Amino acid sequence: MGLCLLAQSHLPHKFWVEAFTTAAFLINRLPLHHLGNVSPYEKLFAKVPDYRFLKTFGCMCFPHLVPYNKHKLMPKSNPCVFIGYDNQYKGYRCLDVASSKVYISRNVQFDELTFPYHNRMADSPPPEQSSPPLFLEPLLPHLCLPATFSHLHLLPLRPNLHPRPVTRLPSLHQLPPFRRLPLPLPHHRHLSLLQTLLLHANLGASMLLLIPHPGIPFLTG
Structure with a gap:
């Protein structure tokens, strides 16, 4: 009641x-x-x-x-x-x-x-009901960069007019002899041989890239 x-x-x-x-x-x-x-x-x-x-x-x-x-x-x-x-x-x-x-x-x-x-x-008026907007405007166009980035200037890349001389690398015949390493597992006795690829950059740095090649056992100096 x-x-x-x-x-x-x-x-x-x-x-x-x-x-x-x-x-x-x-x-x-x-x-x-x-x-x-x-x-x-x-x-x-x-x-x-x-x-x-x-x-x-x-x-x-x-x-x-x-x-x-x-x-x-x-x-x-x-x-x-x-x-x-x-x-x-x-x-x-x-x-x-x-x-x-x-x-x-x-x-x-x-x-x-x-x-x-x-x-x-x-x-009394009815309470206002807030509804979410149907379409949201993208925010990316309104984003602004910080002040620290606005004063930066992009510098063009200039080619190296005085390249460093290329150093000759030793050939495979001049390398010291290799010896075999024993492998712990019998089924891993034969691994691929490493093919040597010599690359060299314009900056004068040389890199030795070793790529395995099937059929040649793994050798080390």
Whole structure:
């Protein structure tokens, strides 16, 4: 019943205590079948509850505020929201939405067809829903180089006008004799022979590239 009161009155969830307290107040005054169609209130106090005292939860009300006023120029009543019944005094709890004050009064005029929080939700604009863009612009055209790269100048490559002399490499007949190395595994006794390819660059550096050749055993100096 408490959830029904919140949904019907359109009150925020922060008023769930008032809603469930009012629900318990109403249930205690409703006749129950297992009590012989007698309400718990009547069973306890031996008198029929006053149903004319019950009002619609969350409706607009106008309590008599003269006892709360500090001077005579203050208004005698303000539009409030009915949020339940008081447990200590026989009166109605009225919430002033503007000042967030709760007044307890017995002299209250009710407008049970108007719900202030329902009207506030209808007047408030719906929340804006942000949707992702359908097309994303590429970021590469907008990228800029750092300042350190903007002052660099590319230098053209110049050919080497004075190449270093080429050093003659010894031929295969001038190399020292080779000796065989024993291999640990019998099936690896014969490996490929290394074919020597001599390459030499314009910078004067010489490289010796060894390429295996099938059919010649592995030799080392």
